[in-house]
Amino acid sequence: AEEAGLRVDEEGFRRAMAAQRERARSAQRFGTTGAEEAYRLLDLPSTRFLGYETYEAESRVVALLRDGEPLESASAGDEVEVVLEATPFYGEAGGQVGDTGEITGDGLRIAVTDAYHPVVDIIAHRGRVAEGVVRRGDAVRAAVDVERRLDIARNHTATHLLHRALRQVLGEHAAQSGSLVAPERLRFDFGHLAALSPEELRQVEEIVNAEIRANAPVTVRETTYEEALQQGVVALFGERYGDRVRVVSVEGISAELCGGTHLHATGQIGLFLITAEASIGSGLRRIEAVTGRGALSLVHRRFDDLDQIGEHLGARPGEEVERAAAAADTLREQRRTIEDLQGQLAASSVDTLLSAATTVNGVQVLASQVQAPNVDALRDMGDRLRDRLGSGVVALGAVIEEKPLLVVTISQDLVTRGLHAGKLAGDAARKMGGGGGGRPHMAQAGGKDAARLGQALASVAPLVSERLS
Incomplete structure (x- = not known):
């Protein structure tokens, strides 16, 4: 490309690939084969979306489907997809999940568990008929779960604030490449080469919360795509936009093309907390965060954890970290003391172990657990044991951290005669479902079955005899 005088937009390419992966996941999520074809064949009129203005609306059923097959009616217990003339339900799009709620009528109640776009300009409501019978043409009332919708709106408006904050802290290259806006959390993917430092994450979090406290108005307007770009409105790379677009602006902070549902002011978000940051591919990072009720719930859980830690440590509020650090230091010191004592105990048992040595073809062999x-x-x-033997083979076994381990040491004179510690250790370890190896005079091996460590040690003497015969 450079030879041809062209410049490769690698950052843009990565964002486009991430956007494509998001579209592929959406296609898989909704099954765009049979269902999509069924809706195309029905040739339904476009669904009028009323969700920007209201949470409830009177409407009429224009189509019913089950497993991709059109229905004239459905009764209690049936899983169905319902299409209405008009609906306040937001259909999953642009990373924002679909609404849930109820569709009711004369003796009818449908619990709506999702809303999505099977084809362009159609919103389908997935749900289960809880009561009564629904028929095509019925007059109904559609009502969104308001609290859930507001939780989603908090996360969506916070996503716009996060996008702006990331570009402030990291640079304009940190552009959005994908997102998930759900009621309980938000996920934001963006272009950046390195992991964010704790200081950068804290800075981003503080910027967003400062903008929340500012209670900046959130406004929405429609304009042409060309005019929006001329005004510097942020458009997502790889997204397709029509001639008319919707601009969501946070006063003095950001302006983005967006079809999602939002709050009227940033103060309604309440609180924003980052919960995770990680790589999702070359040059792509992901931040997860919570807001509003989700953030408050997280704070409560963390305080509960801190209270429990304080109780275990006998610490007053505010002393938990100091007490935990002191307890960790004490534990490390105690472990060192225990290891020293165990080492001393092992050294003192050398004489006892030496008495258990046997002679094989004139060679002293000590194999013990x-x-x-x-x-x-x-x-x-x-x-120590090999040095005390002077000439011989020592094989010691122990269960360390619930795993059987074997160490074999051989005096130099026996190495010269052809014995090899690595081969002995490997062959013996196979008795306990393991393996290993090492140098001619020192080797170690591990196994899978601690109960067979004794068998592995018992095989050492015969293996020495075999190799010396």
């Missing part, structure tokens, strides 16, 4: 705090202590014990 011992107590050891770690692999280093086990190797040190093996070296």
